[in-house]
Amino acid sequence: MNIDLRGQTALITGASGQLGRVMARTLALCGADIVIHYMRNESKAAELQAEIEGIGRRAVTVQADVTKAGEVTAMKERALGLTGAVDIVVANAVVQYKWTPVLDQPIEDYISQFESCVIQSVLLAKAFLPDMVKRKKGRVIGINTECSMQNFPSQSAYVSGKRGMDGLYRVLAKEVGEYQVTVNQVAPGWTISDKDRENLTERQESYESNVPMKRRGTDQEIANVVAFLASDLASFITGAFIPVNGGNVMPTI
Template sequence: MKIDLTGRVAVVTGGSGQLGRVMCRTLAACGADVAVHYHSNATQAAALVEELRALGVRAHAVQADVTDEASVTAMRDDVSATLGEPDIIVNNAVIQYDWKPVLEQPLADFDSQYRSTVLHSVLMARAFVPAMARRSWGRVIAINTEVAMQVAPTQAAYAAGKRGLDGVMRVLTREIGPHGITVNQVAPGWMISEDHPADDSEGQAAYARGVPLRRRGTDQDVANLVAFLASDLAAFISGQYVSVSGGNVMPTI
């Protein structure tokens, strides 16, 4: 079996970021045309688009604020006019900040996490799902995190946003499934990326010792699952929160 996304159009929010770049490359390597969303890094997005086009697919960079409805709608119109109506959306963009205890975390951080995870995914669904429903085929993939299950000290704002995302995605699964659209969440652990390579720090070593596979994964491991869920091979998989953490967290039955 082969993951073949030829003829499909994908939108990756936060596509110019460290995980986003790997997902865009992987989807393009499987044959998908890719819209690379960015918020502020136009240079990185443009460079990635050229890289994807070299793989023989169409690619387009598009700017948007994923927490603003008008901006997301404008992104949809831009992508549809340039690449065609998307079949696959990957909700990856998120606002990052310093983690602090609940009693010390600025209230604005809780709001930003809600807006960049929950509201982001709601706006993406409203913008792109109707066209998927008309074609009776679509893939909605949201990037969650193992933190949603860990709920460790200092993770409150991040966990709150991602657990809210989980609820929205599960409800969406039931609402749009009759239209032939799958909805899934990919939940990475603490991964090795282009911007954050592995080192021998005690924190990273301690984390790896707690993982059943005794190592950290890579952003490519995450992208591989995204490509699978976007494909026809995953046609009957929906409503799932899938951990990519080497067993560090395990969703239970």
């Protein structure tokens, strides 16, 4: 049984980032054409485009601030110019900021997290879901976080944004389910990426000791779940929040 995304186009926001680039590469290896969104890292986006084209898939890079309606609309127009339809939308981009206690966290950080988690997802839905509804097929995948279930000190802005995102996705799944469009979330733990490999920081024993599998996950393991949810193999899964963290957090019934 193979994951076959041939004939489909996937848009990944934040595709030039640590996790996004592996998602883009993985979906391309499954046969999808790729819309590579980036905010600032144009060189990495161009490098990723060349890599994807090198394996025989079509790719286009798009710069946009995904918290701005006009820029998301422009991104949609460029994306549709690739194949005429976007079948898979992966909301991966998020604003980075310094984590501090609630009493010290600037209000601007809460606003940025709400915009990059919730508003981004709303704008992507408004831009791409109407076509999916018409075709009665589509995949929306949001990248959440295990932090949404942990609620540890200093995580407040990040957690509030991601928990808002979670509520939006659950409602959206109910609203578009009858059109055979699925809406799901992948929640990574503290994941090993290229940055860790370059800096030799893959091992984090204080974190790993609390993980039932006693290790950190990898960027490829996150991308594998995204690919599964994007495929027909996951055609009857919607409204799910799927932790990919070796059991570090476990949703309850």
